[in-house]
Amino acid sequence: MIALTLGELCRILGAELIQGDPGREIKGVSTDSRRVCGGEVFFALKGERFDGHDYVEEALARGAVAAVVARLPSAVKGPLLKVPDTLEALQALAAYHRQRIFRGELIGVTGSSGKTTTKNLVAQVLEAKFRVCKTPGNLNNEIGLPLTLLQLTPQHQMAVVEMAMRGLGEIAALCRLSRPTVGIITNIGTAHLGRLGSIANIARAKGELVEALPPEGLAVLNGDDPWCRRLAQNTRARVVFYGIGETAAVQARDIKALGREGTEFRAVFPRGEVMVRLPVPGLHNVLNSLAAMATGYCLGVDPEDMALRLASWPRESMRQEFLPGPRSSYIYNDAYNANPESTAAALEVVAQLPGRKVAVLGDMLELGDRAPEFHRRIGRAAAEAGVSLLLTVGELAREIARGAREAGMAPDRVFSFSGPREAGAFLARHLAPGDVVLLKGSRAVGMEQVLEVLEEVE
Structure with missing residues (x-):
């Protein structure tokens, strides 16, 4: 400071x-x-x-x-x-500090899912060329952002900050504090639908980031997401799209799934291309990587250097972790949080992997009146992903079980539990060698407790 x-x-x-x-x-x-x-x-x-x-x-x-x-x-x-007001005082100090001490690019990252992963990847590729300050963990709100800004020093050339919201106007307030020059929106989905009432309102709230950018700024948007494409009309900044679609400026082509070993693809830029090998599976991770590479490319980082940096994926606890489980099983621990989009993406990852698929899925919160519908959709997605054993945790997640049965899963392969430890105890008795187990649920459900029970199994 x-x-x-x-x-x-x-x-x-x-x-x-x-x-x-x-x-x-x-x-x-x-x-x-x-x-x-x-x-x-x-x-x-x-x-x-x-x-x-x-x-x-x-x-x-x-x-x-x-x-x-x-x-x-x-x-x-x-x-x-x-x-x-002490919070306003903290924010005022952070805004003063940012204005006085930092002259580099400040990159804001938001979206319905993938914010933390993308924030980490952006920092990862920028560190190939610059001194970078980034949001620690997911300190992404009205308290966490000021604390991140206060970590800036004159030596930092880039800052990457994550921005979350619970309602309209909150990202705009974070932007007034941090004054971003680059904005990344990963996607627009159903997270916080219960609070905002519609996907259109979620897009408005996330779009406050690109609205705040200066004319000389840069908006990096998911070109495969129709809502993100609409938000391009709401910014004065230069817009760069990334995605798998052919109209994106930065594209992924020739995507090859490598199971637990990760994913390989060819990243194509306006000038040049590079082969990228990610040590994690999943199409959503290809998109998160493209967001980082599009940002790095526009800020002058060499694509070859970015590919090398992405080969060392920045891991975080309870986010896309592959862990050894009891009886020679594998745990895909993505239990930190969940919404319909991120849960569907995790199921797609599990579908690519060898072995019997087991999914332990908890409630997805803050979805409003449509919560039962979204949970049933996930149940159908689990059935389509080839899940052989489905355990649900929480009252809302019973609708996941219902959706799976409606999609053809045998009733004796679907079980519902009130809490994660109960589900973990059942799972511990039914694991077999080679099983791949997905853990996923909203933060408040505490799905990591399933893992705690499994760790007690000899």
Whole structure:
């Protein structure tokens, strides 16, 4: 973070300094009192289930030089900066820091699915040529984005930030903070349909990213997605499409599935082409890679260098992991989150693999009134993917079981459970050598608990 004193921070935030030395220097910021190391300013954020004001005393005791608060905690003695809203104060500091310290390209990534993977891939290919700062994990909201911006240094040449939303106007607000110069939209799907009411509204919300780009900016859009193509009309920036279709500027051709070994394809650019071998399977990963390569190509990264970088896929826990399972089985652990599009893509991956297919699928949340319909569709997709044993977890996921039976799966091959540990215990008794097991469900379902049960099997 840019070097500041408490007095300078007060001026930036319009804060009132209480019991503090204006000349005291700040070494960073923290929103978690447990992670204060010394020298930071602690921002007392308030959420639905927590209030940082309850931890101001702890943060100061751990070495925070001051706390930014919206109300004065009782019996707390120490430097305090009083502001009307602590989240707005954090965002104001992040916007100031981004404007003062960073002169490179800031790349925003959004979409209904594939955001985190694509963000990681964009950073991966850009690192062939540039010093890159990226969103850690999936800190992609109104708190996580400011924290990412505060990690920028003058040495960074590129920043890659993930942008999520729960409603209209939220990505626009993130763009006002970060001022992106490049925007990537991976796809428009059904995630958050329950909150936004229609796919058109989801497209509007995601499209706020490209609307915010400057005329000299760059919009990188999935040309195979009709909603993304429509969004091209809403930006002043240059538009580059990627995809499998022939009209895309950056295309994948001659795609070859290699089972658990990954996928091979030929990436074709306006000038030149290169063979790419990904260490992960799935057409959706080809598209995520194309988004990264299209961005890198437009920013001057050599295609050969990008292909080399993509061969070392950036893995994250519970996202497209192949793990050894009990009794010589394989686990395709994609349990971090789920929506209909990402679950269908995961089933397509499993369909390509040798061995008996087992799918353990949990509820897909935030789909609104059409949730039963979307779950039944996934059940039909599981049957079409050749799934031999289907376990569902949660009440909504019972509709997955129903859809699978309607599509022809034998009733004695379809089982429903109320929780993931129950499903895991059943699965542990029925695994056979060579089985390929897909774990997928919304974050709140906790599908990783299935894996925890399997890890207890000798």
